[in-house]
Amino acid sequence: MSKLLALVTLLAFLAGHVAAQQEGPYVCFNGWLRLPTLNPQLCRSRPRIQPRRLNPRGEGLSYGYYNNNSTYCPSAERIIKDAVTKAVTAYPGIGAGLIRLFFHDCFVRGCDASVLLTTTATGNRDVEREGPPNKDSLRGFEVIDEAKAAIEKACPGVVSCADVVAYAARDASSVLSNGRINIRMAGGRLDGRESFANETDQLPGPFSNLTQLEESFYNQGLSSDEMVTLSGAHTIGRGRCNLFSDRFGDMDPALAAKLRAQCSDSNNFVNQDDVTPNALDKQYYRNVIDKKVLFNSDAVLSSVAEVTENANSATIWERKFEQAMENMGKIGVKTRATGDQDVEIRRVCSRVN
Ligand code: HEM
Known part of the structure; x- marks a missing residue:
């Protein structure tokens, strides 16, 4: 009798659980809903309004970070600039790709190079790169990889992939604006070790309305003015x-x-x-x-x-x-000052050490 009761209770629980999942309000790639590549597996329910991040302060970041003793790699910024200048001069579209890569990195888990991972600390392969906004769309990865490989030769284990992405976006902006746009980009980000495709639903989409755009930037601590x-x-x-x-x-x-x-x-x-x-x-x-x-x-x-x-x-x-x-580059950063645990300086940007 008690076994029967337990079985009935279990079935009732499961039925309720399934109903809740089906009925729950889905925020499923808001603004990207009509993407043909949409994978229902990625469509988990999440709260409509996420807690607002504080105005990003970028604790632990500083200018000329790699000119310091403990993080010494004075050639890093030049290596990145050379790689970006060469690639963007040959093919300007790559510069656009690098600027967007930085945006898509920072809006998901903060600027921690999670957008570059193809496999993660837990062996996950359904990474941000596979998310609807990114798949078959993001570009510029090879420029990051080329710069990072050259930096690793010059000073192994010192410069994070997250910083390479940020500096590359800065340099691409300078080249494509013919030197008119000069971003003061601080360094000191550490690399994350996880990445999930479903988290790319935090990125606003092409079908978003004004409220949704403002909300997605507000959730990252950026203003409506900064969104525009x-x-x-x-x-x-x-x-x-x-x-x-x-x-x-x-x-x-x-x-x-x-x-x-x-x-x-x-x-x-x-x-x-x-x-x-x-x-x-x-x-x-x-x-x-x-x-x-x-x-x-x-x-x-x-x-x-x-x-x-x-x-x-x-x-x-x-x-x-x-x-x-510059402000976008401060979103959710993990630095030596923030005491985040699961971080590292990746040797190869597409995989954890
Ligand atoms: C405001 C919300 C935004 C929405 C809804 C949005 C959406 C999009 C979409 C749909 C594309 C075309 C992707 C494709 O067809 O493959 C795109 C491209 C692009 N976006 Fe955004 N974006 C937004 C904000 C930004 C921001 C903040 C940046 C960087 C500061 C940015 C930089 C770019 C660049 C440079 C491209 C061209 C990329 C390339 O040619 O490879 N976007 N964006």
Whole structure:
């Protein structure tokens, strides 16, 4: 009799559990919902509003970090700059990739190079790189690997992959802006040892509305102003047709016609900025006003006053972009000062030591 009771209790528990999972409010790659690669396995329920991070302070980071005695590798920043300059000069799209890599690293588990891992401390292979926003989309990994390999030769075990990603984004910004954008990027990040594809749902998506965009930045401790400023990075690089082809009717007609032709295959990529595709400049804001942007997440910014301000003054936007990139580089950092446990300086950026 008691066994029967236990069985009934167990069945009731399991039934309730399954129902809760099915009914729960799913925040499943918000803004990325229409991605064809969406894997239901990645679609776990999580709370809609995550606790807000404090304004990122970057405790333990400092400028010229690798010029210090205990973390001495004075050639590190030059090695990265040389590798980035060579790659971006040959192919500007890689510079766009490096800037986005930094954003996608920092928004998921903080700037800890978790975006670079292909396998983790627990042997997980369903890593951030496999998440819908990243898979078949992120690029620039080989530049990070090349720079890191050269640094390891010069000073083994000193420079983190997270810092290589941050410096590479800084240097790509400088090259693509023709020296107009100079980010003061501090160093001292340590590398994480875990990475999960489902956590990439913290990244805003191309179908996001203004509230969702503001919320995702707010959750990282960044302001709405910084969200608008950083979105200016969509003045370089590329976007995939299936992420905006429902919007042709809302675009400037001449651009829409051109994009329609370029999008004969929905997997094709097109330039984000049709006017100055490879220049990190304020053109993005003019494009928002002129309905010449690709994504819904770009178009919804047209109601924001700062867009007009940025469209009218290169200097205003450039200084704000430098500051916002520096702030983004402070999100959730693990440093020698923060006492995080599961950290290291990876020897090879794609795998834990
Ligand atoms: C505000 C929310 C944002 C959304 C919804 C968003 C979304 C996207 C999407 C959908 C793409 C195209 C990906 C593809 O088709 O493969 C893209 C590309 C890009 N994004 Fe964002 N993004 C946002 C913010 C940012 C920020 C903050 C940065 C950096 C500061 C950034 C930098 C870039 C760059 C440079 C590219 C081009 C990448 C390449 O050509 O490889 N984005 N973004």
